[in-house]
Amino acid sequence: MSSVSQPSTPVWKRISQSRAIWPILALVVILIVDGFISPNFYNIRIVEGRLFGNLIDIVYRAVPTALVALGMAIVIGTKGIDLSVGSIIAISGAIIAWRIQAGDNHVVILAYAVIAGGLCGVWNGTLVAFLGIQPIIATLILMVSGRGVGMLINLIYGGTDPSFESAFLQGLSTGSIGYIPTRILLFIAIFIALWLVVRKTALGLFVESVGGNAAASNLAGINARRIIFVSYVICGVMAGWAGMIMTADTHTSDPVSVALYIELDAILAVVIGGGSLMGGRIYLGMTVIGALVIQALTTSILISGLPPEYNLIIKALVVLFVLLLQSDNARKQIVALFRGKHNE
Template identity: 65%
Template sequence: MSTPTPGTPASPKPAAEQAQPSALKALLRHRLVWPILALVLVLIVDAIISPGFFQIRIVQGRLFGNLIDILYRGMPPAMIALGMAVVISTKGIDLSVGSIIAVTGAVMAWRIHEGDSHYVILLTALCVGLACGLWNGFLVSVLEIQPIIATLILMVSGRGIGLMINLLYGGTNPSFTSPLLQGLSTGNLGLVPTRLVVGAVMIVLVWLLVRRTAFGLFLESVGGNAKSAWLSGVSSRLILLSAYLISGLMTAVAAIILTADTHTSDPVTSGLYSELDAILAVVIGGGSLAGGRIYLDGTIIGVLVIQALTTSILTSGLPPEYNLVVKAVVVLIVLLLQSANTRAAVVSLLARRKG
């Protein structure tokens, strides 16, 4: 069993790699290259299969077109994904976001039915999101339950809670109208859909919090090595708790937009699988489930990749049944491109061809 393999002289490969000018390599190593490439690729395919995909028109005083549609539909997932990015950077995960949407939607429909002021309802909805985040954060940071299990509890129970709230006033999927909430969700400010303005404001707020205060550093240090962060005076518990609070709040924003859009509380299907899209967006954007880093720009691009894909499948005329499978294949390709191993292989392949 111990036959030594006959030796051959070492291959000259690394020398060739060394000789390669580093500009292309540096570009290929930039963390946003693959997500952006994926997005461009999806859009190019769109341009080929459906002419006029990039057309943007003004219809009834507002912007219309596939690109606007991608942003429009991508806004709620982007909110959830940003919250998820915060949680994932702490080495956590929030599986309950879909259920938080269900609970928030149910509370909104119920309070509208009870006749609360719609401004109060707006605040109430945000508070419901925060309360859900507080619950998750309490389980994770104080009771030290593993995040996947801790958030699973609300994931499972949330939709039931939503249904029970509907029962409070005998409604099954009660519908409602609210000029304020629907204005936020489906209205427009000048040419621009209002929800895009709301989304942009939230993105800026999260960015300010993460990159213009020390919160981002603390998040990443807790995610990278919680013990070390604690010994350096970082209140790991508080940071963890805040991460889940932010996730809850961002999800509540998404819930307001989604619930107002559908005019109803539908706890069984609203926000279904949104946690998976959010996690995927974070990962496509370069985030690691092992925590330690947060990439807000990458996450937004991740959301756009997923949304562009969904929209293009719909506009391509492909039967909707194919949607999920095509999506899965494209996501797989993006993730393969991102893996360090594949990337190294691609880089060295390019280097060899050039050299």
């Protein structure tokens, strides 16, 4: 098939062979289906001084997952994994509620939240890079204990109702600047900064080479341990920021259930975006598309009116479909199946 289309439409061939096409196609299909489910799905209007509509919601709600997924993409690029991101979010949220009750300046509290995320990353990075513990086990430690740490922080000030008001932090999370939600603007800024660090310095290349072959990279003069360590710190910082957004969103700290299973969504976003758990590649932009696919799916399920019992099954089926689309082998098999029929 490709041999036929190659001479006539090289542009189409280039597009169809690009990895990017499949997740984007999946996103478009989900959004088209949504149009059938809910007739006014695409409506966007201005409510309370900001854009308002399902499409905005998808981007808005995808921000925390996308932030975590970007950090995860870098960690996965080193052939690692970070299961503790949900717990980091819980810890950063608990610290925010605690320090607000203690009366600190809210800008300083924002710094605390991000630094706390970074310190969690230092812990993970030390275990993985310097103690040589396998990433899935090393980060499992914080995944299991982190929510407990969050609850202990809540206990420090005896908070059974750790809710708070903060104009500054809520502004960053749920506010808007010129009709556009602030968290989306901040996300774009963070994305560009991260992209510059990864792609305009050698960091991305180093991460990919360490993920591809750590021993060879070491011989080539790359300090593999330091690169791996840094990737976990970046992942922790991203989770800390996501924790601020999620905590300020509901203005309450809920370490037990905040961002439950976000690590799975983040890993999924990386994989849908074309990342490989075998390491060696980072696709920041496509990871964001992956996060959008997941959130579009979640939003579609919520508006579909289907009984909640079906949520996880539908999510699993769509994810399977997207991953099959991405798999060269699966596509070839399907094409061969149809071609076989035509020949008969």
